[in-house]
Amino acid sequence: xxxxxxxxxxxxxxxxxxxxxxxxxxxxxxxxxxxxxxxxxxxxxxxxxxxxxxxxxxxxxxxxxxxxxxxxxxxxxxxxxxxxxxxxxxxxxxxxxxxxxx
Amino acid sequence: xxxxxxxxxxxxxxxxxxxxxxxxxxxxxxxxxxxxxxxxxxxxxxxxxxxxxxxxxxxxxxxxxxxxxxxxxxxxxxxxxxxxxxxxxxxxxxxxxxxxxxxxxxxxxxxxxxxxxxxxxxxxxxxxxxxxxxxxxxxxxxxxxxxxxxxxxxxxxxxxxxxxxxxxxxxxxxxxxxxxxxxxxxxxxxxxxxxxxxxxxxxxxxxxxxxxxxxxxxxxxxxxxxxxxxxxxxxxxxxxxxxxxxxxxxxxxxxxxxxxxxxxxxxxxxxxxxxxxxxxxxxxxxxxxxxxxxxxxxxxxxxxxxxxxxxxxxxxxxxxxxxxxxxxxxxxxxxxxxxxxxxxxxxxxxxxxxxxxxxxxxxxxxxxxxxxxxxxxxxxxxxx
Numbered sequence: 001x002x003x004x005x006x007x008x009x010x011x012x013x014x015x016x017x018x019x020x021x022x023x024x025x026x027x028x029x030x031x032x033x034x035x036x037x038x039x040x041x042x043x044x045x046x047x048x049x050x051x052x053x054x055x056x057x058x059x060x061x062x063x064x065x066x067x068x069x070x071x072x073x074x075x076x077x078x079x080x081x082x083x084x085x086x087x088x089x090x091x092x093x094x095x096x097x098x099x100x101x102x
Numbered sequence: 103x104x105x106x107x108x109x110x111x112x113x114x115x116x117x118x119x120x121x122x123x124x125x126x127x128x129x130x131x132x133x134x135x136x137x138x139x140x141x142x143x144x145x146x147x148x149x150x151x152x153x154x155x156x157x158x159x160x161x162x163x164x165x166x167x168x169x170x171x172x173x174x175x176x177x178x179x180x181x182x183x184x185x186x187x188x189x190x191x192x193x194x195x196x197x198x199x200x201x202x203x204x205x206x207x208x209x210x211x212x213x214x215x216x217x218x219x220x221x222x223x224x225x226x227x228x229x230x231x232x233x234x235x236x237x238x239x240x241x242x243x244x245x246x247x248x249x250x251x252x253x254x255x256x257x258x259x260x261x262x263x264x265x266x267x268x269x270x271x272x273x274x275x276x277x278x279x280x281x282x283x284x285x286x287x288x289x290x291x292x293x294x295x296x297x298x299x300x301x302x303x304x305x306x307x308x309x310x311x312x313x314x315x316x317x318x319x320x321x322x323x324x325x326x327x328x329x330x331x332x333x334x335x336x337x338x339x340x341x342x343x344x345x346x347x348x349x350x351x352x353x354x355x356x357x358x359x360x361x362x363x364x365x366x367x368x369x370x371x372x373x374x375x376x377x378x379x380x381x382x383x384x385x386x387x388x389x390x391x392x393x394x395x396x397x398x399x400x401x402x403x404x405x406x407x408x409x410x411x412x413x414x415x416x417x418x419x420x421x422x423x424x425x426x427x428x429x430x431x432x433x434x435x436x437x438x439x440x441x442x443x444x445x446x447x448x449x450x451x452x453x454x455x456x457x458x459x460x461x462x463x464x465x466x467x468x469x470x471x472x473x474x475x476x477x478x479x480x481x482x483x484x485x486x
Contacts (some may be wrong), residue, residue: 016332017376033484035273035274036273036274037143037145037146038143038145040141040142040143040144040145041142041143041148044142044231044232045227045232046227047227047229048226048227050381051227051228051229052192054229059479061275062272062274062275062276062277063273063275063285064274064437071477079119079235082226086222089140089141090130090132090140090141090316091130091140091141092130092131092132092138092139092149093130093132093138094132094133094136094137095132095134095135095137095316096136096137098321100108
């Protein structure tokens with residue numbers, strides 16, 4: 001019984017740690033990626049851990065400052081891994097002025 | 103272009119962050135002059151045309167897809183615009199827009215397709231914009247021939263390429279967007295510097311001057327052209343190598359390419375897409391029209407066949423009349439489904455050189471040149 005309680009507490013701690021990492025990763029995505037492109041470009045992709053890791057190498061090579069790379073990678077894999085369902089397509093709003101001939 | 107890189111970076115980065123904060127993450131923006139488009143990237147704007155807009159041979163600017171590697175430059179003042187022509191030329195030039203307008207003008211109907219159109223279909227998934235069918239459009243481009251500009255500059259006969267640089271600039275240490283074009287294609291009479299698109303200014307599509315390289319992948323058609331340099335060697339910048347290269351030998355899906363075995367992409371393959379019905383659409387039992395487009399890079403489309411039974415039997419589709427190199431043909435097939443139920447519709451194009459669309463499009467690490475036989479599912483329902 002005592003062992004079970006200890007195991008349960010350990011699992012809770014592990015989940016909490018993961019969530020903290022994912023939160024740090026989300027924040028890092030906002031800081032590191034958005035000077036050059038919107039987050040939608042990231043969030044519309046579904047890639048394996050190895051491929052996301054290579055993307056981070058590429059972006060670092062292009063001058064992106066990533067301070068919390070480990071958390072960023074975990075965040076990308078957890079939310080935009082290749083096992084996740086594709087995101088529904090987003091549409092822009094109509095930018096054609098009313099009355100303009102199309 | 104690099105002289106304003108640092109200040110431009112600061113301006114755009116500040117603008118991007120503040121506009122994102124103002125909009126919020128889930129508040130899609132309106133792109134001036136564009137109908138609602140499939141939004142892959144809010145900035146730089148990467149926009150895909152929904153297939154239901156593909157109902158005319160000329161794609162209106164309002165519906166034309168947008169691909170930008172780098173933030174688009176701030177609007178260029180036409181009176182201050184200069185095109186630098188230099189490198190291996192006898193007489194380097196600084197041409198104004200008026201100079202370009204004085205040269206003989208040619209209208210070239212040409213389909214432009216993003217090299218990565220259809221990337222979203224590849225399995226395993228590859229990084230990059232997950233375009234499906236709509237990173238393509240057909241427009242009437244008009245302007246002077248690149249060959250006339252090069253002749254005016256007295257291009258050296260041993261120059262083998264031209265480098266074309268756009269006014270857009272890389273952020274941070276993102277490479278500048280420069281593309282090389284072999285001289286034989288640069289001198290082709292259909293290769294032009296477009297000053298207009300469908301009779302209008304091209305705006306986000308490259309105002310005031312856009313290179314048009316008919317039949318080649320979209321990335322060859324550099325926007326906002328400010329410099330053309332005649333050179334002996336191909337440019338070695340990122341957007342020529344390793345960017346926009348394709349494996350010489352087909353790879354097992356999911357495996358890396360050998361850098362030495364990657365080749366520059368030139369002419370586009372033969373391809374057709376189904377634009378109606380939309381994939382997974384429900385339609386009512388009765389006569390229906392299956393529609394789409396087909397194009398074949400530097401060739402013309404000879405034939406499009408359509409199957410409504412998952413590829414067992416094929417029928418010839420009706421093709422739009424203009425049979426031109428570089429430009430797509432629209433096609434239709436009248437179809438009356440015999441019963442309600444789920445149908446798999448497919449289209450297969452053949453070009454004037456005898457190339458036929460394959461069943462399987464070769465997987466490649468960058469997800470380029472998707473041209474597999476197209477396929478949509480449609481549910482036919484009894485009318486109420």
